Amino acid sequence: MTLFAARGPLGPEPAGRLSVDIPDDVVLIEPHPRRVQAIHQGRKVIDTERVLLVHRRNRPLTYAFPADEVAGIAGEPLPEAPDHLVVPWDAVDTWLEEGRRLVHYPPNPYHRVDCRPTTRHLRVEIAGSRLVDTRETIILFETALEPRLYVAPHLVRTDLLRRTETTSYCSYKGVATYWAAIIDDTTVEDVAWSYDDPPPESSPIEGYFSFDPSRVDMHAELPSSTGDRSTRHRVPPSSS
Structure with a gap:
């Protein structure tokens, strides 16, 4: 690809x-x-x-x-x-x-995944509740795609997350598990994903979470070529 x-x-x-x-x-x-x-x-x-x-x-x-x-x-x-x-x-x-x-297609010899520990800031909020606020992140560089920040489970309010039935597959990161956020009466589906068993090249993000900027309020400190990503997502009073 x-x-x-x-x-x-x-x-x-x-x-x-x-x-x-x-x-x-x-x-x-x-x-x-x-x-x-x-x-x-x-x-x-x-x-x-x-x-x-x-x-x-x-x-x-x-x-x-x-x-x-x-x-x-x-x-x-x-x-x-x-x-x-x-x-x-x-x-x-x-x-x-x-x-x-x-699964799906041959792996591409020109495709590379590079996971680096970093101090780039990630803050994630939903419906006024903060799920993540840390500089202890891993940045994942993937050929032809924008970089993303991943964060360890102990830095995430996992008590506000629930595994969903959604999955996806990547030849370079494996099978993704998706997570919904449940905050009081509000449920927002598939706000985050994680990889339970990634291949060796992506092993540093095993079990780590990344968040969908279109579904959460997020500030992600990204490289200057892409700029800081800050998003505001309006969550309905109840989307459950």
Whole structure:
């Protein structure tokens, strides 16, 4: 996703600029020297290290495989490399890359997550109640995305939070658990999220909380390129 997503160099809102215009239909195809396996109905239909990664604008990152490496499952020829096939993600039951099970899309070699302990200030309030007010934070830098602050549970009014049924998945941070704030008669859904079992590159934020600025009153001290983020969110008298 990274090159062609969000603030990536070929994304819809690039952080930088190119010295020449790039066509909207540009495609990047590159070798991907990792072992990729696909399992369908209990058997391997792909097991190869001869993989191509295909990057397109406004499209998820995809694998392409030599036609002779795809056995017993349908694939579509890749116009830019006709001897290769693109297998739809949902055409198999399980995708593995170097033994790691994948969800939704291949991990991107250009995507990086960097978690750094910091003294950047984070203050979060809802309906007049303060959930967080600390300079003991971790800042998470993630390629093509704006940085975010995370905070340890002991610095959060977790007595005002309740786990919700909402979840999401990120190849670089894992499965997110979401939390609602319950303050007197007011309930605001999914104000925060946390990762119970992140992959190694994101392990410093294991169990830490980050907050949705669109759902809370928040001041977050962010790098000068993005500026301090202060938001005011009007909470109805009762949104439960």
